[in-house]
Amino acid sequence: MKGFGIRNEMNGVEEPPGKTWFWELEAGVIDADRCIQCGTCVAVCPSNSIGVDLETNLPELVKLCTGCSLCWDYCPRGGLRYESLWPPSTPAPDAPDTPVVVKSDSADPYWKLTGGPPADGLGAVVEQYAVRAGARPDGAQDGGIVTAILLAAMAAGDIDGAVVSKPSPDPEEPWKGIATLATTAKELIDAAGSFYNQTMALAELDLSGTDLPARPRLAVVGTPCEIQGIRAMQARRWSGGTGAHRVDAVVLTIALLCTKSFDYEALMLRELRDKRGLDLDRVAKVDVIHGRMIVEYIDGQVAVDEPIKDFHGAALKGCDECADFLGRSADISVGSVGSIRNWSSVLVRTEAGRLALERARGRLDLRTLDDPAALLRLDALDKRIAERTLQRKLDPDAPLFMEYAEHVANYQGTDRAPVVRDR
Numbered sequence: 001m002k003g004f005g006i007r008n009e010m011n012g013v014e015e016p017p018g019k020t021w022f023w024e025l026e027a028g029v030i031d032a033d034r035c036i037q038c039g040t041c042v043a044v045c046p047s048n049s050i051g052v053d054l055e056t057n058l059p060e061l062v063k064l065c066t067g068c069s070l071c072w073d074y075c076p077r078g079g080l081r082y083e084s085l086w087p088p089s090t091p092a093p094d095a096p097d098t099p100v101v102v103k104s105d106s107a108d109p110y111w112k113l114t115g116g117p118p119a120d121g122l123g124a125v126v127e128q129y130a131v132r133a134g135a136r137p138d139g140a141q142d143g144g145i146v147t148a149i150l151l152a153a154m155a156a157g158d159i160d161g162a163v164v165s166k167p168s169p170d171p172e173e174p175w176k177g178i179a180t181l182a183t184t185a186k187e188l189i190d191a192a193g194s195f196y197n198q199t200m201a202l203a204e205l206d207l208s209g210t211d212l213p214a215r216p217r218l219a220v221v222g223t224p225c226e227i228q229g230i231r232a233m234q235a236r237r238w239s240g241g242t243g244a245h246r247v248d249a250v251v252l253t254i255a256l257l258c259t260k261s262f263d264y265e266a267l268m269l270r271e272l273r274d275k276r277g278l279d280l281d282r283v284a285k286v287d288v289i290h291g292r293m294i295v296e297y298i299d300g301q302v303a304v305d306e307p308i309k310d311f312h313g314a315a316l317k318g319c320d321e322c323a324d325f326l327g328r329s330a331d332i333s334v335g336s337v338g339s340i341r342n343w344s345s346v347l348v349r350t351e352a353g354r355l356a357l358e359r360a361r362g363r364l365d366l367r368t369l370d371d372p373a374a375l376l377r378l379d380a381l382d383k384r385i386a387e388r389t390l391q392r393k394l395d396p397d398a399p400l401f402m403e404y405a406e407h408v409a410n411y412q413g414t415d416r417a418p419v420v421r422d423r
């Protein structure tokens, strides 16, 4: 625990009551292998005391901790009750019978990890579509819709930039995504596509070295946990400000649907390059779809097509505790599940999201979402895994109720009925 080194420097200083220190986050989340590398703790720290360890991609203390407790309070794997940020579900217009359950902010730990029972709808949804960009960028993951929305927002002057992910410039790190603030159309297009590693994205909200206007307006694209961090910081203001990080500048949030993310070295280097002999310089696309890891080379050859369970050891352990597959607190959620290949499933959740999609309309093909039920099934799976993870924390001998891969196959297939066992 590096934080303890700095703590030693404070020896002799009497500790005021009621403090929560960084090293408590370090012990309970980071060293416990539960950190999902969202960067919220970095962004929330009012004294800029938390940085990113570039070797591990984990938070580290870089200055004295004041014990203000904010890093713990806002951490999705720490004190944050992220499910309390979810607006109540709304029935989808084309599926009025979808069950709707208004969220409870119960003190029950079951809610903390599962966000409530499965089958409670898609969250707040004002519009839902299958969408494809008219001019789909080369590197786009699915319909290229995230990039199209950002391009339209920037062209209209609605945003000055967007926190997205681009390839690491380090040749030793092929296919590693790193967070970046894109301020031009070219930078947005170059950042299209998915990286299956977390980027500590919210640390990128430190705008001190940029020449953005004094009152910048930004979009953030992130996994649902990253959007949880933004939403929490915006919804629950605290005195002392956010240091160098401009949480107030974020006017649009786009969540990428997500059941799990991976450790870069474990997935790309150890599993794909070293164990399976992949030439990462020839890779054109990495995808996790229908319960399988699929890697395609530039010449169209499928280099890997294996059950995702084979890569479970490379996944971030903290993702097993996550129940927010659908990115419920975002303005817009986007994913591949629920739509056919090269289209994206889009859930518009707020007025800001609706306006952003409206801006991009001229650049998009829109049609009815192919299979909204597939989204519900995968959401239910995600919550059940989170629930089971909690049960195993309480009772380490509790059996897994179904193999993970079997679940994914059952829930992600758009043409198969889910297999659900009673709890």
Ligand SMILES: Cc1cc2nc3c(=O)[nH]c(=O)nc-3n(C[C@H](O)[C@H](O)[C@H](O)COP(=O)(O)OP(=O)(O)OC[C@H]3O[C@@H](n4cnc5c(N)ncnc54)[C@H](O)[C@@H]3O)c2cc1C
Pocket: 139, 140, 141, 142, 143, 144, 145, 146, 147, 148, 164, 165, 166, 177, 191, 192, 193, 194, 195, 196, 197, 198, 199, 201, 221, 222, 223, 256, 257, 258, 259, 260, 261, 262, 288, 334, 335, 336, 337, 344, 345
């Ligand atoms: C870790 C991860 C897991 C996912 N799991 C699922 C899933 O289980 N089911 C599903 O339906 N969809 C999942 N997705 C979403 C899917 O891969 C696509 O990102 C989504 O469909 C949008 O595609 P698009 O073509 O519209 O976006 P594009 O136009 O290609 O734009 C994608 C945007 O996302 C940004 N981005 C890429 N990687 C990251 C990252 N790691 N962190 C933050 N921003 C990033 C890019 O910079 C770009 O701005 C996942 C994405 C990620 C990153």
Ligand code: SF4
Pocket: 025, 029, 030, 034, 035, 036, 037, 038, 039, 040, 041, 042, 059, 071, 074, 075, 076, 077, 078
């Ligand atoms: S999960 Fe996020 S907020 Fe928590 S320690 Fe990791 S980076 Fe920080």
Ligand code: SF4
Pocket: 036, 198, 223, 224, 225, 226, 258, 259, 260, 261, 316, 318, 319, 320, 322, 323, 324
């Ligand atoms: S599964 Fe959840 S915790 Fe893990 S990266 Fe995705 S949104 Fe974050």
